[in-house]
Amino acid sequence: MSGRVLDEPVESVALPGRLADIMRPELESVAEEIVAEIRALIPEYRRPIDGPYGKSIKAGVKHAITLFVEQIADPSVSKEHAHEVHRRLGQYEMREGRSLDTLQAAYRVGARIAWRRIMRVGRRSGFSSAVMSQLADSMLAFMDELASVALDGYLEAKACSADALETWRRRLLQLILERPPAPAEAIEELAQLVGWAVPEVATPVAVRSLYRAGTPARPVLDPDVLTELAGLEPHLLVPGELTRERIAVLQAALPDCRLAAGTCVPLDAVADSLRWARKALTLVDEGVLPARRVTWTDDCLPTLLLHSDELLVRQLRGRLLAALDGHTAKQRERMIETLRAWLDAQGNVLDVAERLNVHPQTVRYRMRQLEATFGDRLREPDARFEMELALRTIRVAPGRLLPSPRAGR
Structure with missing residues (x-):
């Protein structure tokens, strides 16, 4: 991105201030249209947008188009807040494990939808071709600037995170476990970013510490095993079938933990299999299932079904x-x-x-x-x-x- 800044004068045709008044009523609907189009065209964003994830995207879009319209009315309006929003958005995208190409594609989609609406409103209001040409230049420069700010935030977050790869690996595991399931394209892209070969089937393992000390943060495991051991319900994911050799490695790496091996299932069913494994650990705690270092859910499916409610x-x-x-x-x-x-x-x-x-x-x-x-x-x-x-x-x-x-x- 070139990083053009709107503080520089562009050309001699002045944008009419009344264009801002005409565009303000359009802000809410055009923001919704941009978010919907981004989610429709870019698989990595095709997930539920409730919560922090959706709020960050909506806030970025809303700030961008609002600031652009306000600059039409007053070119001296401060862009500091919008810059901060988009810098943080870039940082958030890095932590989510999305690539720079994905981030820039989202800005291109946003610019196209915003420009389409402005053209429609401008023509309806009778603005000249010279004004519309000036508006196009201003819009492209503005979106270029915000995309550059987001890129700076992305690179800052990447530079500050010595554990970026491990962060992305945990994010990949979260993505696989999402309900409703995340798009396969989003999983593929993040898996490629961290160098994880996406398997046809995988086996989740629920982990529970036998003592209050908790699970070790970084056990020595095979590089293809995805782990999340820092939360309240530690778990990991092993590609393919969980062999006896694999489970022996897990036991050695987690000597003070009880394990429940889920059923080997396709990737889009891993969340359900992990839920069964966690239920098996609960039934072990309650004395329904025998207390062993490793519980295989395949061996107790009727009991899990019977105690599902x-x-x-x-x-x-x-x-x-x-x-x-x-x-x-x-x-x-x-x-x-x-x-x-x-x-x-x-x-x-x-x-x-x-x-x-x-x-x-x-x-x-x-x-x-x-x-x-x-x-x-x-x-x-x-x-x-x-x-x-x-x-x-x-x-x-x-x-x-x-x-x-x-x-x-």
């Missing part, structure tokens, strides 16, 4: 326990134990007796109690299926009795 789980469990209302805690535990064994053994009395280590006659006695409690539900497939689901949510440690039915509800 805790309110629904409590409702399901409460319906089962409600049928045992009026029994003592010890009786409830014995009946639940027998019902579980009976369902597992598909009603075979001898198999149930072996599972419970009791006499078959004892099983028959207990089954008469279950018949009296549950009645025809024991013979209905849907009811049995519901019972089995509820039973799989009940964990009773040795020596600890079941909660009361009302507490379960």
Whole structure:
């Protein structure tokens, strides 16, 4: 960019001050049109614009066109605030991991849309071709200037960030995990910037420290592993299938952490797989899943599904326990134990007796109690299926009795 500055005189034709009055009502709609066009034409910006990301883009566009119109009315108006906004916008773009080409393309789109609107308004208002030519020169010089300011901010942020590459790698991981999914083109561009080969499938890993000290900020890992270990929910992403050799490297690099390996999925489903892995760690903490250094979600998908909605789980469990209302805690535990064994053994009395280590006659006695409690539900497939689901949510440690039915509800 040439960095032309509007303080320099351009030509002798004076822009009419009333053009500013005509353009002011157009500012809001032209700003929205510019933002929409940038997002439509440049994949890297095609993401939800709520939050800081969208505000920075909207603020930059709004300041730019407002300042241009104000300079028509008063050429001496200060540009300091607009320069600061666009310098920060350039810094933000670098930290987001977008390239200089992407940033400059956004300014070109903005200049084209703004000029299209000004031409329409100018012609409608009857301005001469000399005035419109002067306006075109002023617009191009103005956008060139702001783009140069944003470029300065971009280069400043890059020079000040010794960890720029690691910042971009974390940003790439965030982009892959975005919901709704980020455009594939945006991921491809940022991946190319950091030298990461985009895989067809990948495996996320949820990480949880076993101690309060937290996870190490920079463990020694393979260069193709993307990491975010500084947040509240540390995680990383391994391209392709997570092999036993890979998991051994992760365990060695994170010796004081528990890991949950997600399912290997296409890149646009990584966020869901990571959610399952995090849920697996939670179930380990709750004692539902065994406490191991590494939990493989592929090995516990039914349990994850069953515990995907805790309110629904409590409702399901409460319906089962409600049928045992009026029994003592010890009786409830014995009946639940027998019902579980009976369902597992598909009603075979001898198999149930072996599972419970009791006499078959004892099983028959207990089954008469279950018949009296549950009645025809024991013979209905849907009811049995519901019972089995509820039973799989009940964990009773040795020596600890079941909660009361009302507490379960």
